[in-house]
Amino acid sequence: MVNLNRTPLHWTELNKKKLHRVNLVRETGEKVKVIRDSLKAAFDHQKSYTDLKRKQIEFQVGDKVLLKVSPWKKVLQFGHKGKLSQEFIGPYEITKRIRSVANRLALPPELDWIHNIFHVFMLRQYQNVISLAEVEIQLDMTYGEKLIKILAQEMNELRNKNVALVKVFWQRHGIEEVTWEPKDAMRK
Numbered sequence: 001m002v003n004l005n006r007t008p009l010h011w012t013e014l015n016k017k018k019l020h021r022v023n024l025v026r027e028t029g030e031k032v033k034v035i036r037d038s039l040k041a042a043f044d045h046q047k048s049y050t051d052l053k054r055k056q057i058e059f060q061v062g063d064k065v066l067l068k069v070s071p072w073k074k075v076l077q078f079g080h081k082g083k084l085s086q087e088f089i090g091p092y093e094i095t096k097r098i099r100s101v102a103n104r105l106a107l108p109p110e111l112d113w114i115h116n117i118f119h120v121f122m123l124r125q126y127q128n129v130i131s132l133a134e135v136e137i138q139l140d141m142t143y144g145e146k147l148i149k150i151l152a153q154e155m156n157e158l159r160n161k162n163v164a165l166v167k168v169f170w171q172r173h174g175i176e177e178v179t180w181e182p183k184d185a186m187r188k
Helices: 008-053 183-187
Strands: 064-068 088-097 102-106 117-119 123-125 147-157 162-170 179-182
Touching: 064 102, 147 183, 162 183, 179 183
Parallel strands: none
Antiparallel strands: 064 088, 064 123, 088 102, 102 117, 147 162, 162 179
8 A cells, every 4th residue: 555645746735735724823813813902902991991980099197087898798897797787987097108009097906906008999088077066957957058268150051041150168068078059049
């Protein structure tokens, strides 16, 4: 029996097979490149959407923050378990910034078993609560706000009329809680 693969008559067939393999490798490489490009485009699209929702969080030494506690299954960590468990505990003071995203907190002695360095996503800015002695509550459960200063004025154009607005700084609120109010309402 003669081996036909080694005869000069079948060399062209061997060359066609080799060319077919080269084309298959090239086509596979092109498909892999298309897949990588598609994955990168999807990743970039998701990242751009996430970056719109994400905000830069930074705290300074001395700021008061609340610490987020995540409930563990079947473990009683901070008071109640289940539906009535706390989401945040505190407030605690930041004693040191480790990096731009890590902070050391001054924890009380009963929380010595917790490591005192936390990522900024585990912290929330503590808002000081107004005491009831400072606020006079009416019978209909409302209270009056006192205007401290008008910071800015602008004219808002609607479809068929113009509305004058003023930016108001209120008595018991910080500068981040200023509101835009109609100018006519402020005169009353």
